[in-house]
Amino acid sequence: MLPATFLLERMMMPHQTPPPTPVYEVADLFIDYLDALGIAYVFGVPGGAIEPLYNAMARAMRQGRGPKPVVARHENGAAFMADGYARETGKIGVCIATSGPGATNLITGVACAFDNSVPLLAITGQPSLPSFGKRALQESACTGINTVGMFRHCTRYNSLLSHRDQAEGKLVNALMRATQTRGPVHLSVPVDILRMPLKQTGPSYDLSTLLYRPSLVDEAAVRELAELLRSTKRLAIVVGGGCGEAIDSILELAELFGARFVTTPDGKGFINPAHRLYYGVFGFAGHYTANAVLLDEPELVLAIGTSLGEWVSAAWCETVLNDKLIHIDESEEHLMRSPMAKLHVRGRISTVFQRLLELLKAGHLPPPPPVAPEVRPIEMLREPDKYRCNATPLKPQRLMYELTRYLPPSTRYVADAGNSTAWAIHYLQHHDRRREHHDLPPLEERRHFNGGWLRVIMDFAPMGWAIGAAIGIARGNRDCPVVCLTGDGSYLMNGQEITVAAEEQLNLIFVILNDGALGMVKHGQRLAGAEQICWQLPRVDFQLQAESLGIPGHILRSPHDFELLDWQAILRRDGPTLLDVRIDGEEVPPMNLRMKTLGTGK
Structure with missing residues (x-):
């Protein structure tokens, strides 16, 4: 039996209420989705209209999970950092900025990612919804300096959240577009929306299936290309900046045919400059040896994973842009720039070349031509x-x-x-x-x-x-x-x-x-x-x-x-x-x- 003095002391103690249940906010949902994607860092500059996202990162970090913030000195730098992170890791780069000038400072970096097909998520803040149209500080909705309208021209997906029930659907849509179309997306979120509580306590969707990039390929075009290659004795290959995950198969094809290959400026980093079949960079700041390969009357030229823009086509040079061209790319925008090509092959480049090698090895292959003289890297300069x-x-x-x-x-x-x-x-x-x-x-x-x-x-x-x-x-x-x-x-x-x-x-x-x-x-x-x-x-x-x-x-x-x-x-x-x-x-x-x-x- 408890002593009477103990019971008296308990009765005199102030009433203790249990700690409140943590509120799960829209901002927490955003951070949990980034965590589910394995995104380790978010690049940005804090500000009042984006503060709830930083609060949500801090809460997640205390639990030993979620992305960590990297504070840039300028929002443009944050977008460039997210670009580099995406290129290195293969994940979506994420940059965040406050409303108004914070958002506009991001635009150059986002536009750069758009033109270079880099998957990137930009999140910008807004003042609270009730303040729209009242000249709120740094308002950048349609009633102020319309940053959503500005981002429309350099993103694959661009939207303003106007209700908390839109948060999950629009975020998932943005992530899907960034992944599947290889480019930046933008969400503008009012600060009161970011703070709003949700009934759910975590993501509802399995991103591993939603963000999966299917290995689609135009089978008929690949078969046509295989037949063309079987009758080709002089093949040249242009390796573009989109060839990263397919480079092993591309080099295997080059060696199978003894085909000399060159790269675009942004494709140079994928190859070994000492490879015996490599003849240098074609395009801006390129090498005379690369031009010589394309001037040496090849029967076919495979241009792979390249936009055929100014710098990568030597200013739209006819040595590439002619009826000997086979343009291989998963981007419809890139293929639109080569209407003169003999053949377009659409599809994920790694899948195209895996299938192409299967078809070639299963059928008759012509004997490889005599080995071309090797050019040492210093001889290209x-x-x-x-x-x-x-x-x-x-x-x-x-x-x-x-x-x-x-x-x-x-x-x-x-x-x-x-x-x-x-x-x-x-x-x-x-x-x-x-x-x-x-x-x-x-x-x-x-x-x-x-x-x-x-x-x-x-x-x-x-x-x-x-x-x-x-x-x-x-x-x-x-x-x-x-x-x-x-x-x-x-x-x-x-x-x-x-x-x-x-x-x-x-x-x-x-x-x-x-x-x-x-x-x-x-x-x-x-x-x-x-x-x-x-x-x-x-x-x-x-x-x-x-x-x-x-x-x-x-x-x-x-x-x-x-x-x-x-x-x-x-x-x-x-x-x-x-x-x-x-x-x-x-x-x-x-x-x-x-x-x-x-x-x-x-």
Whole structure:
């Protein structure tokens, strides 16, 4: 029997109510769906109209689950990071921003993903629904600055949530579109909708079935292609940026027919530049050897996984766009650009080539033609003497050589828009080490993502993309070094994002091609005989800038300076390193194709 004093004390204690049951909000549902997809990081900048999503991430993180936020310094950088994360992991990249200017700051990065077929989910906030039309702060619905209308032009799916019962259906629809059509989607969500409670306590739908990409293929077209190939003695292949998961089968076909192959600029990262059948890059900043293959009167040209836009078709060159062309792609938009082709083969590229190889091996194959003479990577270069030139200031050609001397074969290189892209496409080779490894990166790493060892941006090519994309790549995969090749102009636009790499302790090397100029503008004006105006930039000491942020920096002026760096320490460091490379600004990048397109080149 309890003592009377104990009973008296219990009666005098204040009444204790059980803790309230946690409310499950629309924001929690969003985070749970991202968790179900295995998305580990969300890139964005917080703000009042998007605060419930950050609250939901915090609640999930306390339970040891869900994505973690990565705070960008600018929303545009957040979109670029989500782009890089998607390319590296094969998952949907996610970026979030508040209403008004937060949403508009995302648009360039979302448009870039749209033009490059990168699956990305952008979530932006809105003021509460009752405040619509009352000039609420940063209102961006149809009664304010209509950001939903702006996103309509650069997304595969775009919608404003106006009721909590729409949340799950529209989110799932957006995720399905991002996955199945390979592009960005956008949801604009009022802050009061994000906070609204739901009766359910988790996702209702199984995303593993809804987001499954079926291996659809035009069987009749594949059979027709097999018959064409059986009677072909001179075959050329153009490997495009959409060939990531199919590259093994494509190379098997090339070897089966002894077919010489070239790549588009964005396809170079999928192959081994030392492969005996590889003849270089066709298109912007490409190689004369690649042009020679297509001018050598092939009977058929397979163009695979490419948009056939300006940079990847050598400005719509007739050596590709003719009646010998077989265009293979899963994108109807890409196939629309080759109406002159002998045959269109629609379908998922990996499935097309698996089926094609089955048909070819089951029937009679012609004997392979004599093996074409092998072209060593250095023999493709426009100015091979400058590739190993010891001059000071450092030649940008030599910079590409030095990087691959000291960095491991697993390195991911990300080249920014402008001269950095041109130098990387033409001169970055992964030279000697690639002869020790037939395919790099390892095959199992490549089958599930749209990456490769070199990533460049095509079509819609914003300056500074590589800075954010490199952070997204490094955040998605900590096992490989990531090198961002960028110019001083791009870095002055977006370089503040290096502090994100420092905060996230990412092993990232920022290589700034510092020539005190907007290099492509300067050289373009000279080549065109135009007025020399507005290309100058101040010569910034980026080493000092990096050190002011607590990031190690180095100035490199000559090839010898590379030998003085402790590369092992740089590669082991939990954080970024900046290399301020003072390049010879008088070296003209391989940009004649761009000049021709602008009507000012030969």
